[in-house]
Every structure is written in structure tokens, then in C-alpha cells.
Amino acid sequence: MALKVGLVGTRGIGGQHAEAHKADPLSDFVAVCDLVKERADSFAERFGVKAYYSLKDMLDGEPDLDVIDVCTGGLENGSWHYEPAMQAMDAGKHVLVEKPLSNDIFEAREMVAKAREKNVYLGCNLNHYFTPPAERAKKYVTDGEIGEQVFCLMKMGFQGGEQANYKAPTGANVAGFPTFT
Ligand SMILES: NC(=O)c1ccc[n+]([C@@H]2O[C@H](COP(=O)([O-])OP(=O)(O)OC[C@H]3O[C@@H](n4cnc5c(N)ncnc54)[C@H](O)[C@@H]3O)[C@@H](O)[C@H]2O)c1
Missing domain, CATH: 3.40.50.720 (NAD(P)-binding Rossmann-like Domain)
Known part of the structure; x- marks a missing residue:
């Protein structure tokens, strides 16, 4: 409904x-x-x-x-x-x-x-949550690779270098980002 x-x-x-x-x-x-x-x-x-x-x-x-x-x-x-x-x-x-x-x-x-x-x-x-850089940042936090997080500076491009260098996994959507179900 x-x-x-x-x-x-x-x-x-x-x-x-x-x-x-x-x-x-x-x-x-x-x-x-x-x-x-x-x-x-x-x-x-x-x-x-x-x-x-x-x-x-x-x-x-x-x-x-x-x-x-x-x-x-x-x-x-x-x-x-x-x-x-x-x-x-x-x-x-x-x-x-x-x-x-x-x-x-x-x-x-x-x-x-x-x-x-x-x-x-x-x-x-935040429409960048489900992107590879955000996933990697989350992994750094959960794996304890950084201490208590107090600040985050993030740079991200659309259709630009980062995306061009990103190899989409099988099942990714047309924009090249992974799909989540
Ligand atoms: N996710 C994205 O890609 C993305 C992109 C652009 C903006 N944003 C976010 O969207 C939000 C809004 O940005 P914007 O540029 O549209 O803002 P804006 O200032 O252009 O527009 C806000 C509107 O809200 C009204 N308003 C303010 N307080 C109010 C209240 N208490 N009750 C009713 N109306 C009220 C204002 O009169 C105005 O018309 C920001 O938090 C910004 O960070 C997100």
C-alpha cells in the first residue's frame, strides 16, 4: 500500500x-x-x-x-x-x-x-551511500583501520575518473553502480 x-x-x-x-x-x-x-x-x-x-x-x-x-x-x-x-x-x-x-x-x-x-x-x-567509495570507507571503520571518526572529507565524481576506473560487478545497473536488493 x-x-x-x-x-x-x-x-x-x-x-x-x-x-x-x-x-x-x-x-x-x-x-x-x-x-x-x-x-x-x-x-x-x-x-x-x-x-x-x-x-x-x-x-x-x-x-x-x-x-x-x-x-x-x-x-x-x-x-x-x-x-x-x-x-x-x-x-x-x-x-x-x-x-x-x-x-x-x-x-x-x-x-x-x-x-x-x-x-x-x-x-x-545521502545519495552517495550505496557507492563503492562509501562501501570502502565503511569497511575501514568496521575493520578498525581508523580510530573514532570525528571528520570525513570525501570527494566523488559522477561519470568521471572514479567511475571510469570502477569495474562494475555482474548485475550492476546501467550507471555502473552495484544493485542492492
Ligand atoms: N541529495 C542531493 O543530491 C542534494 C542536492 C541538492 C540539495 N540537497 C539538500 O537539500 C536541502 C535543500 O536544499 P535546497 O537547495 O533545495 O534549499 P533551498 O534553501 O533552495 O529551499 C528550501 C525551501 O524550504 C523552505 N523552508 C525552509 N524552512 C522551512 C520550514 N520550516 N517550513 C516550510 N518551508 C521551509 C524555504 O522557504 C525554501 O523554499 C539541503 O539540505 C541540501 O543539502 C541535496
């Missing part, structure tokens, strides 16, 4: 999320909110969903929402994630939030704790 989705933040990446929700039979995209009325209105018209101008109003107006998709930005692209994500989880909703989870480690930990407390999913959309 499709999950009912409400999206927060319409200016940039929100449009790509909306297109993905529309194309996915497991997603029933029903509402959107943005603090800027004109953005919410034009976005709602474009995708045929209902517009709200605050998350509170969207939660009140659409009590059956299963998932809140947080596409806000802020300082370092992460300072506006905490408030809507916490509000949504407090309302018992699952949350997908754009990367980074937060630009503040203490807020990020509170968000994870809130998901546990409310028994809801909190997913962070």
Missing part, C-alpha cells in the same frame, strides 16, 4: 523529490508546505497536491500522512532540518530528511533519539 507523503520545502531539491514521489507507486504524494506562499502554491499546482504554509498546518490538515519529506536547507545546508523533523516525529510521522542530517551534531543526536523514542523511521537522503 502506498504511503501518504507530505513534503516540506519547495525551492530546490524538493522538486526532484516530488517527481520521484509522483513516479513511485509506493508513494502517495498529497501535500506540500513552504513558508513562502507563492512557492508552495506554484509547486502544489505543478504536482496536483494541496498547499500549506507551515508544517503545523499541513500536519493538522492532513492527519493521515505517513511520511514527512524534509527538503529545507539553512546554514551549511542543514540548520533548518531539526525543527521540521522533530515536529513531524513528535506527530508520529516517519521522516526522510535531506543531507546532512543536521549541521549540528547535538541536534543530530536529538533527532536520532527522537526517532527511537517515537519508534519511527528517520532516513537521511
Whole structure:
């Protein structure tokens, strides 16, 4: 059964999320909110969903929402994630939030704790998770090859050198990345 989705933040990446929700039979995209009325209105018209101008109003107006998709930005692209994500989880909703989870480690930990407390999913959309460099980095951590990780600097290219040098395993998708089932 499709999950009912409400999206927060319409200016940039929100449009790509909306297109993905529309194309996915497991997603029933029903509402959107943005603090800027004109953005919410034009976005709602474009995708045929209902517009709200605050998350509170969207939660009140659409009590059956299963998932809140947080596409806000802020300082370092992460300072506006905490408030809507916490509000949504407090309302018992699952949350997908754009990367980074937060630009503040203490807020990020509170968000994870809130998901546990409310028994809801909190997913962070880092679209590089399932790539060979990320797999190798994870292996370094799990194999104890580095100590406590406090910082990570990562450089990655699309269709560029790294991918060109990467030999796709049998069953890889057309982009050359492994498929996960
Ligand atoms: N995964 C990727 O490849 C990728 C690519 C681009 C951006 N991003 C991430 O997406 C997020 C958003 O980036 P962007 O460039 O689209 O941001 P943006 O600043 O262009 O747009 C954010 C929108 O959210 C609205 N907004 C902010 N706070 C709100 C709130 N509390 N309630 C309702 N609306 C609110 C703003 O009015 C704005 O329209 C960032 O975290 C960024 O890191 C990810």
C-alpha cells in the first residue's frame, strides 16, 4: 500500500523529490508546505497536491500522512532540518530528511533519539551511500583501520575518473553502480 507523503520545502531539491514521489507507486504524494506562499502554491499546482504554509498546518490538515519529506536547507545546508523533523516525529510521522542530517551534531543526536523514542523511521537522503567509495570507507571503520571518526572529507565524481576506473560487478545497473536488493 502506498504511503501518504507530505513534503516540506519547495525551492530546490524538493522538486526532484516530488517527481520521484509522483513516479513511485509506493508513494502517495498529497501535500506540500513552504513558508513562502507563492512557492508552495506554484509547486502544489505543478504536482496536483494541496498547499500549506507551515508544517503545523499541513500536519493538522492532513492527519493521515505517513511520511514527512524534509527538503529545507539553512546554514551549511542543514540548520533548518531539526525543527521540521522533530515536529513531524513528535506527530508520529516517519521522516526522510535531506543531507546532512543536521549541521549540528547535538541536534543530530536529538533527532536520532527522537526517532527511537517515537519508534519511527528517520532516513537521511545521502545519495552517495550505496557507492563503492562509501562501501570502502565503511569497511575501514568496521575493520578498525581508523580510530573514532570525528571528520570525513570525501570527494566523488559522477561519470568521471572514479567511475571510469570502477569495474562494475555482474548485475550492476546501467550507471555502473552495484544493485542492492
Ligand atoms: N541529495 C542531493 O543530491 C542534494 C542536492 C541538492 C540539495 N540537497 C539538500 O537539500 C536541502 C535543500 O536544499 P535546497 O537547495 O533545495 O534549499 P533551498 O534553501 O533552495 O529551499 C528550501 C525551501 O524550504 C523552505 N523552508 C525552509 N524552512 C522551512 C520550514 N520550516 N517550513 C516550510 N518551508 C521551509 C524555504 O522557504 C525554501 O523554499 C539541503 O539540505 C541540501 O543539502 C541535496
